Amino acid sequence: MEQASVSDIAGAVGSGRTTALAVADAALARIADRNRALNAFTDVVAGRARARARAIDKARSEGRALGPLAGVPFAVKNLFDVEGLPTRAGSKINRDLPVAARDATLIERLEAAGAVLVGALNMGEYAYDFTGENVHDGASRNPHDLGRMTGGSSGGSGGAVAGGLVPLALGSDTNGSIRVPASFCGVFGLKPTYGRLSRARTFPFVASFDHLGPFARSASDLALAYDVMQGHDPDDPVCAERPAEPTTGALAQGAAGLRVAVAGGYFRNGLFPEAKVAIERVASALGAKREIEIPEAARARSAAYVITAAEGAALHLDRLRKRSRDFDPAVRDRLIAGTVIPASLVVQAQKFRRWYRERVLQLFREVDVILAPATPCAAPNIGQQTFVLDGVEMPLRPNIGVYTQPISFIGLPVVAAPIPVKPLPIAVQIVAAPWREDIALRVAHALERLGVAAATPRPAA
Amino acid sequence: MTRKRTKARPARKTQSRARKTPKPRTPQAGGEPLDALIAAGARSLGLKIDRRWMAEIRNQLTVTLRHGASVAEFRLLDDAEPAPVFEA
Structure with missing residues (x-):
């Protein structure tokens, strides 16, 4: 069952071919065996997982209906509240918080569908990170090459799914923190529309950009998990009052009839060869000949940068006053810089955001899908500080998210689809109009069927 | 209150206006102002x-202010509304 899909596990548990307890035990054994190398998990809730699994097996033995995710083990980035654990959010400081009294909404919804939480996952401190490195817990390690970054900030989420520890994980994405680790680890990731999935009882970063979403080894697994997590939640004021719009049943429609374009201009600059190959493979498979210009994408990234710095600084101001020496220095120095950004720039960035949104939405009158690179390159080495872009040595960390920031800036739904380029995978962003996650998932599923996109999980040696 | 919609402008025109607009005086790196x-x-x-x-x-x-300068030099109408809208 190590590489089994979410639907295969649920089917096996539902039919009695295996038990939820056996599946949970197997996942816990894999974590015990491999987490020393991958450093994906920061907390394992074995007792809770076994109790939950036993309850599912009991329900089956009594003839009660099981959920669509019956017995599926999953884990969450450690900024999700897990009852009984402090929500560390990658930090040292938050470990001193009281333990969470209640699970995050998305954990409750996955467990209501039968999934079994097995633990919490490593992440960059306070999600201000694209690398997956963490000075307190150590770096998450890429299962494809343990010396490489997982990407961040949901580094443990990408590593746990790619490494075969769990088939499903949750992460958060403010500027790219689902899409970047999906790219570096070679798994599928979904960043839904802003406001689609409840963020209740998760630790925030930039309220106006924060999204939550799943990682999995196939588009259909993403869809299964996404479908059961949808729905309004009054505990998150941003969560849209929209009914659930299931996507799983739509996947078989594939990409037929969809108008697909490739993002040009800004999104063609600074690509490493592997990123160019990935985009070309996807565009060719989908017959996408049109190139489309997302207007002012560079400025959109700049505006996202400014808002992130200011909102992040405001969030952490009191911790910066009282416990500045307990931060990761790289995070602390950025946050302190963010405290003195002129308010006029932040307001202008939010005004520009509305202008940009209107312009980009106009594009979706002409196309249904925009393809864009997820990262400029495949996974860099852990600790790497610079890379060479177009012959110029550039700082690595802030530039990993150059292609993700202009998309999440206006909350568009995106599937990061992994393309198995050698020697390391890299993802392509499949971007759709707001509330059209179904379209992005259909395209990702079609690419799998065409043999172009595939997760290539590789357990650590 | 009736608001005028923010008009979309051709990118070329925007860039042209941006060039004519004096750039904000951003403090320079490596010195006392910052x-x-x-x-x-x-x-x-x-x-x-x-x-x-x-x-x-x-x-x-320095990096953040450089990004901020890029945002500030973009010309928007005075009644352009910020993205988050408050609802009473």
Whole structure:
């Protein structure tokens, strides 16, 4: 069952071919065996997982209906509240918080569908990170090459799914923190529309950009998990009052009839060869000949940068006053810089955001899908500080998210689809109009069927 | 209140206007202006900054202000509404 899909596990548990307890035990054994190398998990809730699994097996033995995710083990980035654990959010400081009294909404919804939480996952401190490195817990390690970054900030989420520890994980994405680790680890990731999935009882970063979403080894697994997590939640004021719009049943429609374009201009600059190959493979498979210009994408990234710095600084101001020496220095120095950004720039960035949104939405009158690179390159080495872009040595960390920031800036739904380029995978962003996650998932599923996109999980040696 | 919609402008025109508009005076890296801003901000917000952190804070602020200058030079109508809209 190590590489089994979410639907295969649920089917096996539902039919009695295996038990939820056996599946949970197997996942816990894999974590015990491999987490020393991958450093994906920061907390394992074995007792809770076994109790939950036993309850599912009991329900089956009594003839009660099981959920669509019956017995599926999953884990969450450690900024999700897990009852009984402090929500560390990658930090040292938050470990001193009281333990969470209640699970995050998305954990409750996955467990209501039968999934079994097995633990919490490593992440960059306070999600201000694209690398997956963490000075307190150590770096998450890429299962494809343990010396490489997982990407961040949901580094443990990408590593746990790619490494075969769990088939499903949750992460958060403010500027790219689902899409970047999906790219570096070679798994599928979904960043839904802003406001689609409840963020209740998760630790925030930039309220106006924060999204939550799943990682999995196939588009259909993403869809299964996404479908059961949808729905309004009054505990998150941003969560849209929209009914659930299931996507799983739509996947078989594939990409037929969809108008697909490739993002040009800004999104063609600074690509490493592997990123160019990935985009070309996807565009060719989908017959996408049109190139489309997302207007002012560079400025959109700049505006996202400014808002992130200011909102992040405001969030952490009191911790910066009282416990500045307990931060990761790289995070602390950025946050302190963010405290003195002129308010006029932040307001202008939010005004520009509305202008940009209107312009980009106009594009979706002409196309249904925009393809864009997820990262400029495949996974860099852990600790790497610079890379060479177009012959110029550039700082690595802030530039990993150059292609993700202009998309999440206006909350568009995106599937990061992994393309198995050698020697390391890299993802392509499949971007759709707001509330059209179904379209992005259909395209990702079609690419799998065409043999172009595939997760290539590789357990650590 | 009736609001005029923010008009979309051709990219070329926008760039042309941006060139004619004096760029905001962004403090330059590596010198006193930014250090003074950081120090004054820290004092006003009750932050204690170790002197050894200053170089990296200045670097980070320089990059952020460069991004901010790019945003500030983009011309928007006076009644352009920020993205988050408050509902009473």
